Amino acid sequence: MSDAIRIYVPREAAAVSLGADDVAARIAEAADKHKSDIEIVRNGSWGIAWLEPLVEVSVDGQRIAYGPVGPDDVDGLVAAGLFDGGDHRLKLGPTEEIDWLKNQDRWTFRRCGLIDPLSLDDYEANGGFAGLRTAFDKGTAYVLEQVKASGLRGRGGAGFPTGIKWQTVADASGAQKYITCNADEGDSGTFSDRILMESDPLTLIEGMLIAGYAVGANKGYIYLRAEYPLTRQVLGKAIKLARSHGWLGENIEGSGFDFEIDLHIGAGSYICGEETAMLESLEGKAGVIRYRPPLPAIEGLFGKPTVVNNVVTLGSVPDILALGGEAYAAHGVGRSKGTLAFQLAGNIKRGGLVEKAFGLTLRELIEDWGGGTASGRDVRAVQIGGPLGAYFPEKLLDTPLDYEAFIEAGGMIGHGGIVVFDDTVDMSAQARFAMEFCAIESCGKCTPCRIGSVRGVEVIDRIVGNEKREDNLNLLNDLCDTMIDGSLCAMGGMTPFPVRSAVEHFPEDFNK
Ligand SMILES: Cc1cc2nc3c(=O)[nH]c(=O)nc-3n(C[C@H](O)[C@H](O)[C@H](O)COP(=O)(O)O)c2cc1C
Numbered sequence: 001m002s003d004a005i006r007i008y009v010p011r012e013a014a015a016v017s018l019g020a021d022d023v024a025a026r027i028a029e030a031a032d033k034h035k036s037d038i039e040i041v042r043n044g045s046w047g048i049a050w051l052e053p054l055v056e057v058s059v060d061g062q063r064i065a066y067g068p069v070g071p072d073d074v075d076g077l078v079a080a081g082l083f084d085g086g087d088h089r090l091k092l093g094p095t096e097e098i099d100w101l102k103n104q105d106r107w108t109f110r111r112c113g114l115i116d117p118l119s120l121d122d123y124e125a126n127g128g129f130a131g132l133r134t135a136f137d138k139g140t141a142y143v144l145e146q147v148k149a150s151g152l153r154g155r156g157g158a159g160f161p162t163g164i165k166w167q168t169v170a171d172a173s174g175a176q177k178y179i180t181c182n183a184d185e186g187d188s189g190t191f192s193d194r195i196l197m198e199s200d201p202l203t204l205i206e207g208m209l210i211a212g213y214a215v216g217a218n219k220g221y222i223y224l225r226a227e228y229p230l231t232r233q234v235l236g237k238a239i240k241l242a243r244s245h246g247w248l249g250e251n252i253e254g255s256g257f258d259f260e261i262d263l264h265i266g267a268g269s270y271i272c273g274e275e276t277a278m279l280e281s282l283e284g285k286a287g288v289i290r291y292r293p294p295l296p297a298i299e300g301l302f303g304k305p306t307v308v309n310n311v312v313t314l315g316s317v318p319d320i321l322a323l324g325g326e327a328y329a330a331h332g333v334g335r336s337k338g339t340l341a342f343q344l345a346g347n348i349k350r351g352g353l354v355e356k357a358f359g360l361t362l363r364e365l366i367e368d369w370g371g372g373t374a375s376g377r378d379v380r381a382v383q384i385g386g387p388l389g390a391y392f393p394e395k396l397l398d399t400p401l402d403y404e405a406f407i408e409a410g411g412m413i414g415h416g417g418i419v420v421f422d423d424t425v426d427m428s429a430q431a432r433f434a435m436e437f438c439a440i441e442s443c444g445k446c447t448p449c450r451i452g453s454v455r456g457v458e459v460i461d462r463i464v465g466n467e468k469r470e471d472n473l474n475l476l477n478d479l480c481d482t483m484i485d486g487s488l489c490a491m492g493g494m495t496p497f498p499v500r501s502a503v504e505h506f507p508e509d510f511n512k
């Protein structure tokens with residue numbers, strides 16, 4: 001190992017958008033000027049978006065953090081002794097001691113920020129490929145058993161048990177099967193898939209390998225959101241790296257198992273995140289929903305049995321194999337086992353990613369981690385679960401983050417994106433936006449969604465315009481029933497959730 005001082009500067013989209021590339025360049029210049037021997041590692045992100053770019057220096061084996069560091073802070077930091085962990089107003093102390101991180105339950109994201117995302121050595125030194133090795137060692141039945149025992153449910157939105165999905169594909173007949181990874185991440189306020197792929201992409205590759213091994217698939221596809229160019233670069237390099245070291249290809253680790261991964265760029269459409277539209281898009285067709293049955297697990301990509309899983313679902317699997325399903329199931333509450341990467345966004349003072357075991361309350365997340373609103377005003381509404389999620393008023397903030405508790409309260413956790421609004425929000429505008437979003441993003445296959453969403457915008461306009469308010473409120477209610485009962489997929493079937501929750505919890509905004 002070289003004696004150079006290791007400086008970590010994230011190469012992750014949020015940090016880069018805040019100047020991390022310039023910060024890295026300025027640090028290199030300053031080191032040159034001071035003749036300091038440094039090595040800049042472009043790590044991923046710890047998920048502490050409000051402190052990005054978060055720069056670290058390794059001093060006597062300990063990582064000392066500074067943040068948020070802008071390019072213009074670099075000269076001052078170097079003069080204050082950055083390379084020795086010197087004091088400065090931006091010094092945060094040892095990274096592992098930062099409260100925001102210390103109080104999390106990091107499982108899936110435990111290597112994010114810590115390692116160089118494109119170093120196989122770093123990955124393996126921090127437990128990488130231990131799950132795959134266990135899988136090869138113990139066999140497919142063991143893998144399926146452990147994933148079931150873990151209680152892992154799909155993190156893409158629907159919360160379907162992963163072990164049952166995998167078992168269905170494993171049991172389906174046919175020589176050709178596929179693993180598809182849904183990396184379309186279209187929900188508002190979500191970025192956990194992106195952070196994982198940019199910060200620890202080999203975890204996703206390992207998760208896909210384990211899935212392929214378990215169900216008998218030799219080919220995987222990652223369907224990546226078109227709006228993630230940096231992720232595309234990192235993931236593309238990680239796939240090449242894995243391939244060049246024998247972690248993809250034929251006879252992986254002498255196991256006799258072959259597996260390949262293709263990276264496919266999405267079509268810039270929200271509906272392409274729905275699994276059947278994603279499969280259509282992967283096949284080169286327009287992203288239109290398929291009728292179900294048959295389920296993708298029976299007849300999926302190119303008509304073959306297919307696993308469709310979200311990035312975080314697949315990324316949670318390696319440690320489930322390495323540490324055992326029971327270890328994962330020991331976290332969480334009720335049927336919500338393990339951890340979820342909650343994403344704090346919108347009007348929030350401290351935004352970012354918080355991986356916690358299920359069971360804490362929304363209030364704890366927003367107040368303890370998020371520090372309340374960025375505007376300093378009162379929280380009025382919170383939307384959880386993306387654009388199809390309900391709006392919760394302040395009185396529901398004590399709802400525990402648990403799939404079933406949320407359904408009972410009229411909402412859904414979905415992909416764990418939490419978008420906060422202060423007391424200046426106009427909830428009739430938010431309800432209108434939900435219908436408008438559906439009208440724009442609808443695949444058009446069924447009438448309740450395609451036409452209903454357009455009519456929904458018009459009805460809300462009439463309510464707000466004080467045109468026969470009571471009649472139009474009743475009409476909106478009927479329309480919501482029709483969309484829920486008659487839509488082919490959750491796009492039309494759930495758009496009524498944000499609309500109805502806005503009317504129910506914030507009626508005053510519809511009567512101005
Ligand atoms: C309109 C719509 C959009 C969706 N977008 C995504 C998405 O961007 N990413 C995702 O993983 N799942 C998305 N889903 C959920 C997928 O249909 C599917 O349930 C999921 O990919 C399955 O993986 P999981 O079991 O690991 O969650 C969406 C669903 C709907 C109805």
Ligand code: SF4
Binds near residue numbers: 449
């Ligand atoms: S509900 Fe909307 S998005 Fe879903 S199939 Fe019908 S038209 Fe397409």
